[in-house]
Amino acid sequence: MARIASEEMKQRLKVYFIMGSVNCKKPPLEALTEAIDGGITLFQFREKGSGALVGEQKYELAKQLQAICQKRGIPFIVNDDVELALAIDADGVHIGQDDEDARIVREKIGDKILGVSAHNLEEAQAAVAAGADYIGVGPIYPTKSKADAKQAQGPGIIRLLRDHGIAIPIVGIGGITAENAGEVMSAGADGVSVISAIASASSPLLATKQLAQAVFNNE
């Protein structure tokens, strides 16, 4: 398997849904199925926060969510847990600045997709040098889904990275909704990643359709 091409990665980032069992209003398998029906292009399993599953239960949920993604052709990314990603042969891993070093993770996962969080130009350049396939930039807007999130920076941070030569695929994250997704795209993002805009919606199906429409109208 070869590394994902930059153009394919950009298409995959368009509507990137991130979810764990603590995030969703509906049962996780139902929420993910609706999100796929609504048009998500990539999925990240992020089992984190108060009440999150661990051990065997986390593994079992990962396997069930992965099976849904595999059936529907949606790449399955694991947040933080490189060993889990390798154990279940996930399509990729997303790591942040407080997680394992990106260079080491790249060595461990070979050609699987590697996403790295970046909050400024220095971190973005380091992620590129470490072999990231995309960077997650945010929080763009205030978020309630990550207790230790940094301060929101607005979409201007994405424009700044583009203006300083960061050309790899970028996905915005943090407080993104169908209402503000357009300005994230206009700032130079290839896509948007969301937790609550889909997971907390009473209809993940409708919420995803609205988000996808906002993204594809602002490409």
Ligand SMILES: Cc1ncc(COP(=O)(O)OP(=O)(O)O)c(N)n1
């Ligand atoms: C697409 C995407 N971007 C950023 C993050 C945040 O990662 P990190 O900073 O490691 O924080 P946690 O999600 O691990 O709490 C992400 N998960 N996905």
Ligand SMILES: Cc1ncsc1CCOP(=O)(O)O
């Ligand atoms: C994981 C993460 N990293 C930065 S903000 C955030 C949470 C995004 O969740 P939401 O889309 O609900 O604001």
Ligand SMILES: [Mg+2]
């Ligand atoms: Mg992390």
